[in-house]
Amino acid sequence: MSSPGTALLDRLHEQSTAETMARARAQFHGSNEELAELAEQYGALVPRLRGRFLREQGLSSEDTESSQGVDLLLAISAGMGQFLRNMVLAHRPSRILELGSSCGVSTLYFAQALRTLGSGTVIATELDAAKCAQLRKHIRTAEVEPYVDLREGDVFETVAELDGTFDIVFIDIWADAYLRLFKQVEPLLRPGSIVLADNMYTAEDAVQAYKHYLEQSPRFSSTTLDFESGVEFTVVVS
Numbered sequence: 740m741s742s743p744g745t746a747l748l749d750r751l752h753e754q755s756t757a758e759t760m761a762r763a764r765a766q767f768h769g770s771n772e773e774l775a776e777l778a779e780q781y782g783a784l785v786p787r788l789r790g791r792f793l794r795e796q797g798l799s800s801e802d803t804e805s806s807q808g809v810d811l812l813l814a815i816s817a818g819m820g821q822f823l824r825n826m827v828l829a830h831r832p833s834r835i836l837e838l839g840s841s842c843g844v845s846t847l848y849f850a851q852a853l854r855t856l857g858s859g860t861v862i863a864t865e866l867d868a869a870k871c872a873q874l875r876k877h878i879r880t881a882e883v884e885p886y887v888d889l890r891e892g893d894v895f896e897t898v899a900e901l902d903g904t905f906d907i908v909f910i911d912i913w914a915d916a917y918l919r920l921f922k923q924v925e926p927l928l929r930p931g932s933i934v935l936a937d938n939m940y941t942a943e944d945a946v947q948a949y950k951h952y953l954e955q956s957p958r959f960s961s962t963t964l965d966f967e968s969g970v971e972f973t974v975v976v977s
């Protein structure tokens with residue numbers, strides 16, 4: 740991909756990785772050498788074991804309320820971004836709803852794919868005002884403003900004001916709120932809508948209620964994709 744956003748995304752991924760390492764350093768009691776060894780072991784694990792491995796080492800991999808107000812990107816990886824882009828190119832959505840946008844890394848992947856298609860909108864949602872300011876700056880830099888509609892504020896209030904249906908929904912807020920949020924989003928889904936939810940492995944315990952809800956409903960066909968942080972891929976059947 741070559742576009743005005745490429746260098747920006749490279750920089751944001753680098754920043755996010757550095758933040759994650761700094762978080763791990765702050766939580767870890769061993770030496771730098773031991774931390775480097777853990778990072779190597781982590782990299783060699785299959786994705787579904789990674790969250791558990793970190794917890795066993797006393798390292799939290801979950802993005803939680805405690806991150807609120809701290810200017811962390813908590814961004815998706817480049818691999819996840821590539822997946823989101825491909826989803827857009829394949830499904831050709833008119834409307835995307837992104838729940839939890841932070842400084843806009845996932846928003847940029849969605850918006851760039853919409854630009855490739857030449858139409859469509861991603862509604863981005865974020866509570867933190869400083870992050871919203873960063874997101875606005877980033878979509879200007881990447882020249883994707885026409886494809887992004889940022890709604891600043893609490894996502895539950897934002898969703899309550901939405902109508903119509905969405906072709907793709909991406910859930911990436913604090914994992915213990917997934918189920919409550921999904922239930923609020925349900926009326927905005929149509930048969931064929933796709934719902935993607937991140938952090939199935941990295942927030943394994945917190946997402947159990949969400950996964951259970953999907954499993955027991957005939958309206959949804961759902962599977963966990965075994966890559967990156969674990970992605971719940973849900974198709975609305977009826």
Ligand SMILES: C[S@@+](CC[C@H](N)C(=O)[O-])C[C@H]1O[C@@H](n2cnc3c(N)ncnc32)[C@H](O)[C@@H]1O
Pocket residue numbers: 802807812813814815838839840841842843844845846864865866867870892893894895911912913
């Ligand atoms: C994991 S980050 C999102 C990362 C983003 N998708 C990306 O790739 O850059 C989660 C974000 O959800 C936001 N968030 C959490 N609870 C929220 C709420 N109730 N309303 C709006 N935003 C919320 C947080 O402020 C945080 O920036």
